[in-house]
Amino acid sequence: MLIGVEYVVAAYGIWVCTFAVYILMTKRRMRIAGQTVEAIKQRVSESSDNPDKTVSIENQD
Amino acid sequence: MKKIIMFLEWGSILGLAGCGLWIFLKLPIETSQGFPQKIMYLHVPTFIATYLAFFVVFAFSIAYLWKRDLMFDQIAKVSAEVGLIFCALLLVTGAIWGRPTWGTYWVWDARLTTTLLLFLIFMGYFLLRMSVNDRDKEARLASVLGIIGCLDIPIIHKSVEWWRTLHQPSTLFKVESGKASPSISPELFTPLIASTIVMLLFYLYLLLLRYQTEIRREQLNQLLAETQV
Numbered sequence: 590m591l592i593g594v595e596y597v598v599a600a601y602g603i604w605v606c607t608f609a610v611y612i613l614m615t616k617r618r619m620r621i622a623g624q625t626v627e628a629i630k631q632r633v634s635e636s637s638d639n640p641d642k643t644v645s646i647e648n649q650d
Numbered sequence: 651m652k653k654i655i656m657f658l659e660w661g662s663i664l665g666l667a668g669c670g671l672w673i674f675l676k677l678p679i680e681t682s683q684g685f686p687q688k689i690m691y692l693h694v695p696t697f698i699a700t701y702l703a704f705f706v707v708f709a710f711s712i713a714y715l716w717k718r719d720l721m722f723d724q725i726a727k728v729s730a731e732v733g734l735i736f737c738a739l740l741l742v743t744g745a746i747w748g749r750p751t752w753g754t755y756w757v758w759d760a761r762l763t764t765t766l767l768l769f770l771i772f773m774g775y776f777l778l779r780m781s782v783n784d785r786d787k788e789a790r791l792a793s794v795l796g797i798i799g800c801l802d803i804p805i806i807h808k809s810v811e812w813w814r815t816l817h818q819p820s821t822l823f824k825v826e827s828g829k830a831s832p833s834i835s836p837e838l839f840t841p842l843i844a845s846t847i848v849m850l851l852f853y854l855y856l857l858l859l860r861y862q863t864e865i866r867r868e869q870l871n872q873l874l875a876e877t878q879v
Contacts, residue, residue, distance in 0.1 A: 591679075591684075591685045592684055592685060592750075593684055593685045593686035593750045594685055596686045596689065596746050596747065596749060596750050597685060597686055597688050597689055599746050600689045600692055600693070600742075600743045600746040600747065601670075601689075601692060603739070603742055603743070603746075604692055604696070604739050604743060607735065607738075607739060608735075608852075608856075611735060611856075612856070612859070615856075615859055615860055615863055616859070618863050618867075619859075619862060619863040619866055622863065622866035622867050622869075622870050623866050625870055626866060626869055626870050626873060629870075629873050629874070629877060630873070633877060
């Protein structure tokens with residue numbers, strides 16, 4: 590029977606979980622920012638093609 | 651850039667998994683500390699990655715103040731974020747390792763206290779960034795705080811020599827009569843070096859991933875400002 594396994598499991602477990610969450614969150618933030626940039630660019634180009642159309646940029650993020 | 655990030659992602663994740671298998675399946679159990687000594691292969695590389703992350707903050711903060719190029723500030727910012735996570739995990743893994751070896755999770759020891767101070771300084775670094783609206787002013791103030799904060803690193807490193815501490819002296823090398831040699835047996839030293847190299851690759855991966863996100867965020871802010879004008 591190994592003594593102190595729980596400490597090793599806790600240390601490695603916390604380390605892996607923290608970085609797994611951080612990487613997933615960073616990738617999600619990158620995807621959302623990229624999509625929002627594309628959406629704004631598209632709306633701006635649409636409004637410049639049709640100047641009468643109003644552009645709303647609220648609630649993009 | 652995407653290919654480099656993907657290469658680093660898979661390289662570091664496979665490397666970390668390989669080191670894990672080596673440490674848990676191949677290495678013998680150390681005689682004095684027993685199984686909890688395995689935490690060393692996580693704690694020491696995390697400590698070196700923390701040093702590197704904050705050294706990058708230091709170098710790029712100086713570069714920003716010198717050249718006033720926002721790219722340098724962005725790199726310093728993302729490295730500080732990654733470094734802060736490494737620093738938090740350094741404190742947590744150290745506390746967990748301390749319980750079976752010292753009999754306590756925490757003592758107000760010089761090494762532990764100065765590391766906690768580094769963590770708190772960089773928490774303040776992000777609070778400062780959040781509280782300033784002007785982008786140039788934010789970069790300027792954060793660079794100054796980043797440089798001041800990094801001055802804690804040599805103090806952390808030397809703390810085990812300057813003060814009487816519970817924390818062990820350098821795990822990697824000991825200096826005897828001007829020559830540096832490994833302070834642990836080669837059987838334990840080789841996987842420690844391998845884990846450290848993989849951890850530094852992992853840091854580089856996180857830095858580039860986070861930097862790419864930061865570029866998109868800046869692009870978004872710029873676009874929103876232009877559209878509002």
